[in-house]
Amino acid sequence: MKTSIIGFPRVGELRELKFATEKYFRKEITAEELEANGKELRKKHWQLLVDQGIDFIPSGDFSFFDTTLDTAVLLNIVPAKYQELKLSPLETYFVLARGYQGEAGDVKALAMKKWFNTNYHYMVPEIDDHTELRLVGDKIFTIFNEAKEYGITTRPTILGPFTLLKLATYHGKKRAEDFYEAAIIAYAQIFDRLADLGCEWFQIDEPALVLDLSPVEVQQFKALYQKLLTKKGSLKILAQTYFGDVRDTYQELVDLPFDGIGLDFVEGRKTLSLLEEYGFPKEKLLFAGIVNGKNIWKNNYQDTLTLLERLQSVRHIVLSTSCSLLHVPFTLANETALPKEVTNYFAFAVEKLAELNDLKKIVEDKNRNKDLLSTNSALFDQERFSRNEQVAKKVKALTKADFIRLPALTERAVIQKEKLNLPILPTTTIGSFPQTKEVKQNRAKFKKGEISEDEYTAFNKEKIAECVAFQEEIGLDVLVHGEFERNDMVEYFGESLEGYLFTEKAWVQSYGTRCVKPPIIWGDVSRSKPITVAYSKYAQTLTDKPMKGMLTGPVTILNWSFPREDISLRESTLQLALAIQEEVLDLEANGIEIIQIDEAALREKLPLRQTDWHSEYLDWAIPAFRLVHSRVQPTTQIHTHMCYSEFADIIQDIDNMDADVISFEASRSNLNILDALKAIDFQTQVGPGVYDIHSPRVPSVEEIEGTIHNILNKLPIEKVWVNPDCGLKTRGVPETEASLKNLALAAKKVRGGV
Template sequence: MKTAVVGFPRIGKDRELKFATEKYFRSEIGESDLYNVANTWKHFNITSQKEAGIDFISSNDFSFYDNVLDTAVLFNVIPKRYKALGLSNLDTYFSMARGYQGDKGNVKALAMKKWFNTNYHYIVPEIEDDTKIELVGTKLFDEYDAAKASGIETKPVVVGPFTFLKLARYIGEKKAEDFVDDLTEEYVKLIKKLDDRLTHWLQIDEPYLVMDLTFEDKALFKRIYDKITAASGGVRLLLQTYFGDVRDIYDQLIQYDFDGIGLDFVEGKKTLDLVETFGFPKNKYLFAGVVNGKNIWRNNYENSLEIIEKLKSKTNAKIVISTSCSLLHVPYTLESETDLPEEYKKHFSFALEKLSEIKELSVLADGDGNSDILERNKSLFTGRINSVDEAVKERVANIKESDYRRVPDFDKRAAAQSECLNLPLFPTTTIGSFPQTEDVRRTRQLFRKGKVAKEEYVEFNKNKIADCIKLQEEIGLDVLVHGEYERNDMVEYFGEHLEGYLFTKKAWVQSYGTRCVKPPVIWGDVSRKSPITVEWAKFASSCTDKPVKGMLTGPVTIFNWSFPREDISVKESMLQIALAIRDEVLDLEANGIGIIQIDEAALREKLPLRKSDWYKEYLDFAIPAFRLVASGVKETTQIHTHMCYSEFTDIIPAIDAMDADVITFEASRSDLQILDSLKENHFRTAVGPGVYDIHSPRIPSVDEIVAGVDKMLKRVDDNKLWINPDCGLKTRGETETKASLINLVKAANELRDKYCS
């Protein structure tokens, strides 16, 4: 039985691409040096798959920043403001991703959003009315040619035209229907160029097919693929889907002239039912995604083989064993986890290990496998050590409905908080973290290695906190933060102080561009050992007379940004975390912290892709989990939360139901689109839409911030508006951070003069 991988990680085992790209941004290396690093990892990826016995190996799954952005550049979907900079092709590409501020001009980055239900972020293509869609890029062909020159035939991968048009943002009067024919024609040209190279397969990714599809969506898809499939020539077309099932279009999809269709049997709840009900053509390849591309637990061979056997019995299709989605969402390899005990490590599988799983499944499915392989695999699922805590389970079972409700109601709390805090109109603050400078990272690393004593480490961080408080007072911010110098990551840090978690050394996963995260692993039942942030918050508060926010990560985000358990429900796991963070909230309040921010940056992330599943399968327990965390505080304690880089407009009522007092969120890249939804839904919570983009090195001007806030005030009452950046400042430099915050405060003062007079 043949084997395939949808896509592979590209950051390198030790984040080599990340570090090289950041050196390029700092002008420490040139373009050729950056390409040399990239080429090394492209070659490693395809040769690793070849050596593992994978038959269908992807190329063009590599990216310097994002594959959707790559597709935009491939087809000349580059807004005029970026072309006008006159930069090199590579720097134009990076200006779209990060913005640009220099002697060539000053432009913001394109919008950035979450990639379906993952923690990966994609750059939103922007199509202007006069955009000339044209196949101008060569990256896809260059990477295919390079692989072929090394003796490896690959299937080039490209984001499909349907998904591209559905995700794009249209600037002007025209919509997707106005560009569909031009874009389709350029995809036909792409296929022709591959045909000239005698390319065997092209993988066209269409993940948008797992969404709720309208009649118009299906008509758009048909309009595109009637032309593309008719023009495939000698290139076989693989239509690849992932992150769910394609129930709205499956019966039509199998009628199209694709040579292969990739289906997700992990997250696709109805995928197997669809195949059993409607069948699958015997003349096509069925790429069966049975190996989870998003989680790190070993594959249960019995379950996967059961699916494969059902497919064999129900169809005469040529079955290919594949990943459920790209392995971009898991770390490179377990080989780097030298400190993880074997009794834990044997349960995990990262990208390289999943290649072996795919190959073993193919052998077992053919009936040629060693029975010992199957028995060893079975033994992994008979129980795990140290995973059950009866006290935690009992505490969850004893949660009462009243534990989810905060009293008094919102309006009474708002009045009490206003009197207690006495903040000015348009209060200014930041989201939490300040720049993690080299000395911060180095000292933390030395402390972890035992080369810096705990007392010395605590003193170092207290000095950083004191300096951070002093800087914020000098700048003139109203509500201060301690800077989070003690934290390596907003989720991993809390996981390290909770029972039930495991941690890795080098299990890095790309979140966006050069930003990588190392998600902790939820191994067992979760509880809090002891206070986590209280001493840091108390010290910061002692350094100033201004209010200092206690900074926590919420239960939904901690869960969503961890590798979750698969042996208990999402709801139970999330409630365990919520109770642990609730304990921390109450301890902060008891120690005099009157403003507590509980970040839920990832609230939207695991929202089911189909609206019919939103509440029963997620919001009905995710929103109460947040309320459980905050429900025990006094009316004068102000609860903040923060969300970023997701589309929240369609779940505004659920966000309001979180019953927070202030919500800050990303708005700088999305032109404040969420504010219209807030107004339409009579949103009661005070809001802080981000006034500048922290994922870009640009420094916003005072006029730019004032103009943005003026737009906000058309949708939000002035007494409910906070002024803040759109996310934490951890990844930014000190100079740009200080300059940006100075301008933010100047803008707030101008606005107070303007609206208070």
């Protein structure tokens, strides 16, 4: 019995990579120093895996920004506009991720989307008819050699050609299948070079196999690998899947001459039944994903052993994680505030390595390691979640009427237009303003007890006043208070909700250098006091213009938390919806006429297979949002916001959320969502993002004007809002102010021309 993992968190135990990369962006360290930092982290992580007894250690899972982008760059999938800048390879890499504005030119970043059903974001490869897919990089080889220098033989990993080409966007006539032959040549060259370096195993990730695939796509996958695997020589190839089961391609997958196949037994609902029905080749290794790579609860060893007993017909099993450990925090070792009786139930990335080792020992000799099993079993023999009967009764008492807002949307629109008296193309922002060093220091000092609550609040009010004055100065129509009191859009709310636990340093990478610290749902959720009312009410006193109250919606709070495992996601979400509903009604009672309830992560837990979308998710997720705002007055305008996902295929469900205004991230995806909105005659007012806030570049007035005109070519002007594509907390002050000035001016110029 051996152990393996698919990937490991790369930002470091204390976000070392994040801070080093951001220093490089600020030109505080050189490219060589950044590379040295990465090398040191890789060495540390490989040694940790060795020390924890992991037999198959991956390399290639490390990245300075995103591994999908790494694969694209390795294979020359770099559009000409980036190559024409004539920058160094590392500079070009970051330009693809962040955009560029300087002497060499002005280009936007690649589009960014959610990675399957996770909160991680990947850079979308961009391919046109002139793309020459070929092996041009050597990172995968140098890192393999780097590990060998430390005496560690790794299993290099790369995103497979089928998934890579399926996830890419295409400009021109060519499509994925037109690049298969070039991909075969490039991947075969990788095979040869790795074999020459003494590599034994090579991991090819094909997570797209867990999606709904057409018969044509299944045959394309089969034909692609029938050709490619004839060129593997002595190299052993692991086909790694995750995030679900491979019901559409299982038979093709096991029949192809892979040496190992990685299957997910955690999220793969049909994985076990597929093996039992169709069998598994005796000569192949099954990399069984039995330790959850996406949640932080400890593995139930007895349940896992029961599963493994049903796999007795499989001759060679490697114990593995269900997906990369990128999606969980690094280690519990840094959590000193939570009591032991709580942390006993948790397993972060490092602890999951220990779980694999424990399971290996128990499988090899259960009698000798019975203490490991009994200690683990004891945790699952007792109640661990706290229940609130009053909350449970409220959820149970909900009726259909609680999810319906009256009057209807069209009638409300007339009432709100008269009440708010906004111009055409009203301008606003998504909510947050830059979190400067001083803002973060103020919050840190308060948490440490170094300043009083009055001092903390006074500072925040000063920043709010500055923020409101700036927005009025540049002429925005609907203002925000800037959210200077908030650490994270989910953690901030969780801190004021009963039933939540919080970590100190349990960071998880969201994209690039952006990390989040998801709270943990430990019990039934309820609101014990108002959360946002005081600051929103104060901000409204500073202006005669409408001030948006800013809330995070129940689905996003759930999806960006580590959820319980003892009750359904539906029940947890409805608990959250009732809590946020109380906050909505308090804001309304205190004179806030526009309330934004963000559902940035609405799509995140959408099942990967379309047949399960409604029954397993949308049929309760959409009503949960409606529950939050169903009791407000017709004059109160409800906004929501969504970002960095593909929404076109659920656009009707989004319209059914019955918000009055929805803002979308659309700038990086070239406003593609507009066609979907037009196709269904989208009823809700909409604010497609007119510029990308995840890039430091400042869009010109003319650029934003052009974007607004593109929007108006497809949507009626009376339904269009003008706003950035997301919150501004991660941006610097100068670029934010310049961009918003240009946004406001562009909107005024377009208004003047209609």
